[in-house]
Amino acid sequence: MLDPHLLRNHLDQVEKQLARRSVTLDSSRFRDLDSQRKAVQVETQSLQNERNRRSKAIGKAKAMGEDIQPLLDEVQDLGDRLKEAETRLSEIQAELEAFMLDIPNLLDDDVPSGRSEADNLEISRWGEIPEWSFTPKDHVDLGVPLGGMNFEAAAKIAGSRFVTLNGPIARLQRALIQFMLDLHLAEHGYLETYVPFMVNAESLRGTGQLPKFEEDLFAVQNDPPFYLIPTAEVPVTNLVRGEIIETDSLPLRYVAHTPCFRSEAGSYGKDVRGMIRQHQFEKVELVQIVKQEASADALEALTGHAEEVLKRLKLPFRRVLLCAGDTGFSSAKTYDLEVWLPGQQAYREISSCSNFRDFQARRLKARWRNPETGKPELVHTLNGSGVAAGRALIAVMENYQDENGNITVPEVLLPYMGGVTVIDRSIAGWIAAVSITHR
RNA sequence: GGAGAGGUGGCUGAGCGGUUGAAAGCGGCGGUCUUGAAAACCGUUGAGGGUUGAUCCCCUCCCAGGGUUCGAAUCCCUGCCUCUCCGCCA
Structure with missing residues (x-):
């Protein structure tokens, strides 16, 4: 597998390198998948963050003997939204991984050109x-x-x-x-x-x-x-x-x-x-x-x-x-x-x-x-x-x-x-x- | 094949469902002391990812995958692996 950072930041170079192997990289597909990944990941993580903060607050309130029911009501639909985001994220990540696993290694500079x-x-x-x-x-x-x-x-x-x-x-x-x-x-x-x-x-x-x-x-x-x-x-x-x-x-x-x-x-x-x-x-x-x-x-x-x-x-x-x-x-x-x-x-x-x-x-x-x-x-x-x-x-x-x-x-x-x-x-x-x- | 126990950080090993990414010890690293080293003492010490100039910050990970829950290392299910005893066997 190639370094994901290399793909993200120097995609054109990777493309050029792979051309030596007569491999064509579907770079627009990569860009598309990766930007999706980014968006969904940010969304998922902020939802996870919210869940963590709320749950901690509930724990604290309960420890102090306060009524937690209002707090519980507030987080009603959070779980569903989070689950949906997590599912989408893991789907995109799986797609991205499959894409990456199919890309061959980059060649050393001293490898001669040629097809066969x-x-x-x-x-x-x-x-x-x-x-x-x-x-x-x-x-x-x-x-x-x-x-x-x-x-x-x-x-x-x-x-x-x-x-x-x-x-x-x-x-x-x-x-x-x-x-x-x-x-x-x-x-x-x-x-x-x-x-x-x-x-x-x-x-x-x-x-x-x-x-x-x-x-x-x-x-x-x-x-x-x-x-x-x-x-x-x-x-x-x-x-x-x-x-x-x-x-x-x-x-x-x-x-x-x-x-x-x-x-x-x-x-x-x-x-x-x-x-x-x-x-x-x-x-x-x-x-x-x-x-x-x-x-x-x-x-x-x-x-x-x-x-x-x-x-x-x-x-x-x-x-x-x-x-x-x-x-x-x-x-x-x-x-x-x-x-x-x-x-x-x-x-x-x-x-x-x-x-x-x-x-x-x-x-x-x-x-x-x-x-x-x-x-x-x-x-x-x-x-x-x-x-x-x-x-x-x-x-x-x-x-x-x-x-x-x-x-x-x-x-x-x-x-x-x-x-x-x-x-x-x-x-x-x-x-x-x-x-x-x-x- | 039958019966039982268990899988937690580099290692050993704790962990009532709520500030536990995780006690303690060992090991590692830094320091004090020392001519130097050891010992002792003090401090520090997991990985991956997002964001960043770098920090901060945030997310994930306590075998794996599902589930319950506002919240899971902790409860439930499935799988994998390890160990002990019995049986069988090169």
Whole structure:
């Protein structure tokens, strides 16, 4: 949510800013609602004031044993008038709030203009794109023959856009998760946290997924409903919802591994092959809660933490600064990390790191106490994937393959693989023997 | 699933339907004292909003939402959450 004062006092500037996102603000509607709000609020408050004064007078008179009936007669219709005003005020406030909740965040000045992915700005590249003496396979052609990856089985038990993993491939994903968590804990100073995978609507409103993007979410039937988390950002950032944080506690840095659930509505026909775009995937998420002046640097640091994962895995990647049109609703500035996938001969997103500034904090009422003033101020929130484990699995498989379809385990994952150094075709027979696979 | 208790400010914890936005204690902040610190003592200390140059002032908030009343932290209803006991269970 944007600062209401900013909307009231600098509406034209906000309009101009939002135009960068190709968002048209209905400013006359805002002006109209806000002036109504003002009038009705003043009226309501003066009626409330009158009620309070009269009631106190009655209390006093009664205490002194006076006859209060004449006083009671005077306030006869006050209650009705007040109730009517209060009802109108809450209606207008609800409308105004709904209007505000639909406005996306303002972009940082250094976010490049542009409408789509094509206009994103490449910031840097890391690692060599390898030359292959054979045609590299994609993760499906590697994983399925190994018996480590089975889409038909997942389709049977759930539906499309799911996968089952077996044996060393399943373990490889777990190894990636463990490695990432350990890295962020031991070297980047994050606190590991375990959180609910289902959340209430209030939490999703806080981080900005609701009310606008309900169709992207899976809801669980319950009254009130639960939603499966689309990212750990939601439960983790909501840890600070409604809190006033003491200055010594900042910055807060959390890392969490969770599954993520996305309906992928509107992406029919997109990335239908393989594990790229699933309804359920594993992710290690970094969340930071910082003071206003620290958030720009924190975004650089956090993105660096995500990059470090890819560097240690020796996976080629590039950092991209998203353009105005591609930057998410709540974000002021977002870097994507894109990993090289030999099977697709393309860079694909594996991490997205965003600075939300005070946009989420205002919705969350997440503040810190400034000791200089003694007053609470909004925190800034950031998060980023550190990194998406499902896509990291794909990237490792494709980048570490040989021409026989074997996969070498990256060095940093060896401690987590129980002695397995190469995942080779010999496991296929064994997996087939101990599990049900459809080949 | 059954039975009971409870949700009050940063924390603990009082609060006959009437000047209670809320006692007291702790914590925080400022001061006195001290070479410095501690202790002691004095003072101060919730959040959001309207208005304002800034104050003053006004409104709202004692889990949430309804209701009763001239007036609700206090009474009634519903929901949510927490705790204790029993049952069941990874």
